[in-house]
Amino acid sequence: MNKQIVTILSAMLLAGCQPSAVGNDATQVVIPLPADSAGRGSKVPAKPISDIYQDYLHRDVRDDIFYFVLPDRFYNGNPSNDNGSITQQISAGGVELTHPRGFHGGDINGIEQKLDYLQNLGVTAIWMTPLLRNKAIQSDGIAHHGYWIVDFTEIDPHFGSNADLKQLINAAHLRGIKVFFDIITNHTADVIKYQECHQASGEFIASNTHCEYKSLDKLAKGDSYTPFIPEGQSEVKVPSWLNDPRYYHNQGDSTFKGESSLNGDFNGLDDLNTADPAVLAGMIEIYQNLIKEFKPDGFRIDTVKHVDLSFWQTFSPEIVSFANAQGIPQFHVFGEVYDPDPKVLSLYTTEGQLPSVLDFAFQQTAADIFYREKSPLLAQQLFAQDALYQDSDSQADLLMTFLGNHDMGRTGYFINQAAPTMSAEDKLQRSILSHAFMFLSRGIPVIYYGDEQGFTGDGNDIDAREDMFSSKVASYNDNTLLGSQATTADDNFDNNHPLYKAIVQLSHLRKQHVLLRRGEYQERFYQADKNIFAFARLDPKTDEELLMVFNSGEHAQTMTLSTEGKIYRLLTSWPAPITAASNADNTATTLTVTLPRLSYAIYTTATP
Numbered sequence: 001m002n003k004q005i006v007t008i009l010s011a012m013l014l015a016g017c018q019p020s021a022v023g024n025d026a027t028q029v030v031i032p033l034p035a036d037s038a039g040r041g042s043k044v045p046a047k048p049i050s051d052i053y054q055d056y057l058h059r060d061v062r063d064d065i066f067y068f069v070l071p072d073r074f075y076n077g078n079p080s081n082d083n084g085s086i087t088q089q090i091s092a093g094g095v096e097l098t099h100p101r102g103f104h105g106g107d108i109n110g111i112e113q114k115l116d117y118l119q120n121l122g123v124t125a126i127w128m129t130p131l132l133r134n135k136a137i138q139s140d141g142i143a144h145h146g147y148w149i150v151d152f153t154e155i156d157p158h159f160g161s162n163a164d165l166k167q168l169i170n171a172a173h174l175r176g177i178k179v180f181f182d183i184i185t186n187h188t189a190d191v192i193k194y195q196e197c198h199q200a201s202g203e204f205i206a207s208n209t210h211c212e213y214k215s216l217d218k219l220a221k222g223d224s225y226t227p228f229i230p231e232g233q234s235e236v237k238v239p240s241w242l243n244d245p246r247y248y249h250n251q252g253d254s255t256f257k258g259e260s261s262l263n264g265d266f267n268g269l270d271d272l273n274t275a276d277p278a279v280l281a282g283m284i285e286i287y288q289n290l291i292k293e294f295k296p297d298g299f300r301i302d303t304v305k306h307v308d309l310s311f312w313q314t315f316s317p318e319i320v321s322f323a324n325a326q327g328i329p330q331f332h333v334f335g336e337v338y339d340p341d342p343k344v345l346s347l348y349t350t351e352g353q354l355p356s357v358l359d360f361a362f363q364q365t366a367a368d369i370f371y372r373e374k375s376p377l378l379a380q381q382l383f384a385q386d387a388l389y390q391d392s393d394s395q396a397d398l399l400m401t402f403l404g405n406h407d408m409g410r411t412g413y414f415i416n417q418a419a420p421t422m423s424a425e426d427k428l429q430r431s432i433l434s435h436a437f438m439f440l441s442r443g444i445p446v447i448y449y450g451d452e453q454g455f456t457g458d459g460n461d462i463d464a465r466e467d468m469f470s471s472k473v474a475s476y477n478d479n480t481l482l483g484s485q486a487t488t489a490d491d492n493f494d495n496n497h498p499l500y501k502a503i504v505q506l507s508h509l510r511k512q513h514v515l516l517r518r519g520e521y522q523e524r525f526y527q528a529d530k531n532i533f534a535f536a537r538l539d540p541k542t543d544e545e546l547l548m549v550f551n552s553g554e555h556a557q558t559m560t561l562s563t564e565g566k567i568y569r570l571l572t573s574w575p576a577p578i579t580a581a582s583n584a585d586n587t588a589t590t591l592t593v594t595l596p597r598l599s600y601a602i603y604t605t606a607t608p
Helices: 003-016 049-054 110-112 117-122 160-174 216-220 277-294 311-326 342-350 360-370 376-384 409-417 422-438 498-512
Strands: 066-069 124-128 132-134 147-156 180-183 300-302 333-335 399-404 445-449 521-526 532-538 545-551 557-562 569-574 590-595 599-603
Touching: 003 277, 049 498, 110 117, 110 160, 117 498, 132 180, 147 160, 147 277, 160 180, 160 360, 277 311, 300 521, 311 333, 311 557, 333 545, 342 360, 360 376, 360 422, 376 532, 409 422, 422 445, 422 498, 422 545, 422 569, 422 599, 521 545, 521 557, 532 557, 532 590, 590 599
Parallel strands: 066 124, 066 445, 124 180, 180 300, 300 333, 399 445
Antiparallel strands: 132 147, 521 532, 532 545, 545 599, 557 590, 569 599
């Protein structure tokens, strides 16, 4: 894409959504909402916007905008820690700057040094992949991601120290930014081996590449593995009880089907027996100690559906209660349940007693509508299932909405996959449009690091974990980014990138309008033969609403809906101002909206 196109797109963005279009009258958050079943939001704090976003401690999580980041791939603030531990061999090494699996040097100090960049983007909460000390190198890769923990009490030296993390949290809090930890209860690093398929050294016997799963039926018949720990590794895990094989399933590798999803080793990782009361108590103590020491603002929980449901029924309430007692009244917990079915997701927020989960159903719906050009009726069907999440401590507006991540891949990749021959301008526009859908829908938006710089990736897993700082990975650097002539070989912290600017404007809109954060979802227009669709976020007590209208299609489209006595005025539109019908004179009983291709508009019923 040439510079002229980028400039034009940037100008279109600014023309469509200037702060002035929102209105200065919106800077006071005073709209009362009815109490929900959890007691959340019974009153929206009558504070200026600036106060809400400075007061991280008391801010409701629905007011937040999340940024999900792998510290190793973000920014190298301290090159002296790149090689990890100098005293613990198991946590040393793994630096391979040219390989996508290696450590690349990013760290906690690097995130702190880029807080200006994140704050300017509109971010109010940072979620980092696990930071605890890992087994740096395993047979299938290098722990740049942080999910192979051996020590649950200290920070991995590749990322920094306990003191570095406390310094980051303090610096973020001074800016009103929350910090969330990514935690694991399902497994630890791969240390335990089995005599039936491993040598004494821990290497596989002969041509084995995995250990076949032993079912509960086989175990009952005496067909089981004999676990052992290779010499010199019997005390590598902290706390010490984690070194005892009796606290693990020891049934071989999961097939991710049936009972093996709960009992099998997740890609060879030592699978904890989370049905054991001792394991439950030990994990609660581990994470209570981390809350006590670091005072994070919440947890994202890894691999939730691979853990016994009964574990969550105790773990989640205990952790939240403990955090509240430590002076963190808005401590928030959300789980990763890797499934696009709301019936499966909601099982963990209701029976499982987790307040929230990552909304994989939303991700799939957004990708289908905006990248794969499927019917917007999918959005209607998705939101129609929101009642599934409702119970005493959870509801649909607490769901974490996202467009891509470190496991499944990026927005840019999904767009390239769906339409490889699409113009660069349309790819950029579809990415911006899907981000708008995320920011304007119910739920809490999560930006995946690098998406704001047009990163595309080559697929999932390591192919979606590019470096924000100058990369030396050839398979990253040959990608064409959305909206930019840069590559990942460049330093990508460009505040003028059109995607960055678009997210800035969406963040501003969301912060200025309480209805975008707390408003009840209501459908307004969905039609099988149209790509134009509309939904509202409203206060059911005052009947005030914001009406969101999207056109995900390739041609201009028109919709008409009944106003039911309300007066609608255009608040803003993107990518450019539209000539919008309005019933501001209070004579029309319907509102007709025509949107150009790949665009959206927002209408308000608020008094100007």
